[in-house]
Amino acid sequence: xxxxxxxxxxxxxxxxxxxxxxxxxxxxxxxxxxxxxxxxxxxxxxxxxxxxxxxxxxxxxxxxxxxxxxxxxxxxxxxxxxxxxxxxxxxxxxxxxxxxxxxxxxxxxxxxxxxxxxxxxxxxxxxxxxxxxxx
Numbered sequence: 001x002x003x004x005x006x007x008x009x010x011x012x013x014x015x016x017x018x019x020x021x022x023x024x025x026x027x028x029x030x031x032x033x034x035x036x037x038x039x040x041x042x043x044x045x046x047x048x049x050x051x052x053x054x055x056x057x058x059x060x061x062x063x064x065x066x067x068x069x070x071x072x073x074x075x076x077x078x079x080x081x082x083x084x085x086x087x088x089x090x091x092x093x094x095x096x097x098x099x100x101x102x103x104x105x106x107x108x109x110x111x112x113x114x115x116x117x118x119x120x121x122x123x124x125x126x127x128x129x130x131x132x133x134x135x
Contacts, residue, residue, distance in 0.1 A: 008059050015054045019084050033072050033082040040069065079110070 003023045004012065012021045017032035028036075032053065039049045046065050047057045057065075075082050 002061060002064075004059070011056065012059070017053055017055075027085055028068075030082040030084045033075060036068075037072050037076045037082075040072070077114075079107075 004021065004026075009021045009023065012018050012026060017029050017035075018026065019029045020027040035053065036046075036049050039052070040046065044052075046069050050057050050060070050065070060068075072082075
């Protein structure tokens with residue numbers, strides 16, 4: 001993974017959408033993520049969005065940009081809104097059935113439906129790949 005130089009870190013810190021910069025990681029504000037997601041859904045490319053928001057895209061490799069898009073997408077689809085900084089959630093122990101709330105059931109149901117969609121999508125991809133291989 002490419003590390004940011006001191007000069008790049010200084011330049012990144014000057015951007016109002018930057019929350020924090022380390023030599024390996026760039027943390028964005030919730031506002032950045034909100035604006036980025038809106039523009040991304042409108043069809044703009046990630047590089048163009050970053051440029052418009054004041055970032056020099058020469059500092060970012062394609063893998064870093066792809067990762068940024070995936071993290072923002074994950075937060076957008078989580079239903080919890082955009083967050084700032086490291087928001088690692090710790091694994092929680094399984095609860096007894098009496099401890100579940102209607103909200104937790106709704107969240108689990110949402111996750112199950114999402115995972116089912118992912119599985120169906122992967123099946124289609126595998127089927128298409130197998131069809132092409134046979135030809």
